[in-house]
Amino acid sequence: MKNVGVTKKYYFIPGHRWKLSFAELVNFFYNSRVEFNVITANYLFFLVEVSSDGWIENIDLGGIRKFGRILGNTDHPSKLVELVNGYLQSVVVSKIRFGVSIYSIRKNTRSSYRMKENLEGHIKSSLEEHNIKASYVGHLNQLETSTVVYDKKIRNKGFELAVLLDKGDCYLAECLWVHNYKKNRNFEYRRPAFDKRSGMLPVKLSKIMVNLAQSGNIQTIWDPFCGSGTILMVAVDNGYNVIGSDDSLQAINDTKDNIHWIIEKGYLGKRWEDKTSTRDTLEKYVLIQKANVNEMKSVYNEFGNVIRENIAIVFEPYLGPIVKRPLNDRRYKEVSTKVFNILNTALNKIYYIARRRKKSISSLCFVVPIYKTMKGYQSPSFKVMLRKFQGIGFGYPNAVKRLSTFTDETDITWYDKNSLIRRKIIVLHRKAVT
Numbered sequence: 019m020k021n022v023g024v025t026k027k028y029y030f031i032p033g034h035r036w037k038l039s040f041a042e043l044v045n046f047f048y049n050s051r052v053e054f055n056v057i058t059a060n061y062l063f064f065l066v067e068v069s070s071d072g073w074i075e076n077i078d079l080g081g082i083r084k085f086g087r088i089l090g091n092t093d094h095p096s097k098l099v100e101l102v103n104g105y106l107q108s109v110v111v112s113k114i115r116f117g118v119s120i121y122s123i124r125k126n127t128r129s130s131y132r133m134k135e136n137l138e139g140h141i142k143s144s145l146e147e148h149n150i151k152a153s154y155v156g157h158l159n160q161l162e163t164s165t166v167v168y169d170k171k172i173r174n175k176g177f178e179l180a181v182l183l184d185k186g187d188c189y190l191a192e193c194l195w196v197h198n199y200k201k202n203r204n205f206e207y208r209r210p211a212f213d214k215r216s217g218m219l220p221v222k223l224s225k226i227m228v229n230l231a232q233s234g235n236i237q238t239i240w241d242p243f244c245g246s247g248t249i250l251m252v253a254v255d256n257g258y259n260v261i262g263s264d265d266s267l268q269a270i271n272d273t274k275d276n277i278h279w280i281i282e283k284g285y286l287g288k289r290w291e292d293k294t295s296t297r298d299t300l301e302k303y304v305l306i307q308k309a310n311v312n313e314m315k316s317v318y319n320e321f322g323n324v325i326r327e328n329i330a331i332v333f334e335p336y337l338g339p340i341v342k343r344p345l346n347d348r349r350y351k352e353v354s355t356k357v358f359n360i361l362n363t364a365l366n367k368i369y370y371i372a373r374r375r376k377k378s379i380s381s382l383c384f385v386v387p388i389y390k391t392m393k394g395y396q397s398p399s400f401k402v403m404l405r406k407f408q409g410i411g412f413g414y415p416n417a418v419k420r421l422s423t424f425t426d427e428t429d430i431t432w433y434d435k436n437s438l439i440r441r442k443i444i445v446l447h448r449k450a451v452t
């Protein structure tokens with residue numbers, strides 16, 4: 019592994035599809051031009067050494083639930099107390115709340131609970147010996163306190179320590195950031211418009227996809243199947259110019275309503291700070307129009323000059339009718355042919371725009387549906403189309419390739435255990451064009 023200059027180590031707790039989270043995080047580091055080295059990555063946590071910490075204030079990833087700084091490591095859990103004692107010397111208030119989370123890939127839950135209780139007891143009594151009134155948060159049956167950390171704002175009024183147990187190493191860490199799960203919930207359930215019929219992409223996945231599409235200097239996100247606009251809401255929140263198109267007028271109206279709601283609620287990313295927040299001005303950066311994917315070239319030609327370059331196309335295409343049971347051969351053929359034709363048309367249009375205007379499209383991140391059928395999971399193949407994109411300089415980003423160091427497959431898929439449709443995520447970045 020390569021050597022990274024002066025380093026600090028950080029831990030990251032991924033969401034439930036850790037390979038997607040890993041690719042998102044690594045792409046963030048590549049794109050922020052931060053030197054880094056992944057020490058370990060598994061379904062519970064990632065350990066990364068990083069050469070600087072300027073990235074901390076810019077990080078906002080859909081697939082990371084929590085991150086923090088490693089304070090030290092030992093070869094045996096019994097020595098953790100020494101590390102904890104070292105940390106407690108920095109606590110100089112009279113009253114404090116704290117939490118302890120344990121992440122163990124050894125899966126010995128009973129000993130993890132014991133370790134958590136012991137550490138909490140030790141921290142409380144050590145602080146009280148120094149006349150610091152300390153109370154711990156969390157539920158007895160919970161090894162992880164991140165939601166409590168967020169709700170009770172421990173980060174502002176106390177601390178949260180994490181213990182990470184890898185194969186031979188025990189790490190003690192201090193939490194620096196917890197994801198804003200309430201905001202994701204607001205985006206999902208409080209927005210004015212929903213499209214229950216054609217489905218909504220989860221907000222976290224939309225965020226992961228927008229982040230995976232990051233490559234060079236992306237200014238604009240275009241979703242050509244925008245539905246009720248989940249991807250575009252996330253993109254506006256992250257400060258991008260956005261373009262939404264969809265074949266359905268209802269979808270266009272829903273997307274407009276949702277984006278206006280975002281703007282009115284003031285959910286505007288840092289990149290928008292230099293732009294005034296009046297509705298009229300913002301509308302300059304938001305283009306939503308009804309168009310079938312057949313018409314993508316004319317949509318592109320109508321863009322203003324500002325957003326004709328460095329576009330990332332991020333989308334979930336039409337996924338077929340709602341399915342209630344695994345598909346039989348005939349039904350799978352019907353559904354997948356229709357889905358294939360629409361997605362292939364979109365990819366062809368994108369290909370022609372990208373081939374003619376070398377600086378127009380910098381990246382693509384899209385969903386390919388995988389259906390549960392009587393014969394197992396199956397999905398339409400886009401190999402031929404992907405080869406065409408490779409012919410004009412697109413390829414899988416390093417962030418996706420890096421997964422192969424830690425797991426034997428580099429496919430990144432989002433799914434719930436019992437869902438009949440899984441979402442395979444395809445990411446293509448274009449090599450820098452000068």
Ligand SMILES: C[S@@+](CC[C@H](N)C(=O)[O-])C[C@H]1O[C@@H](n2cnc3c(N)ncnc32)[C@H](O)[C@@H]1O
Nearest residue numbers: 218219243245246247248264265266310311336
């Ligand atoms: C699965 S939904 C996208 C959902 C969206 N990601 C969201 O979270 O709201 C697919 C969308 O594709 C649109 N669509 C279907 N066929 C289309 C076509 N040929 N051209 C453009 N849009 C199409 C549908 O109207 C629908 O809104």
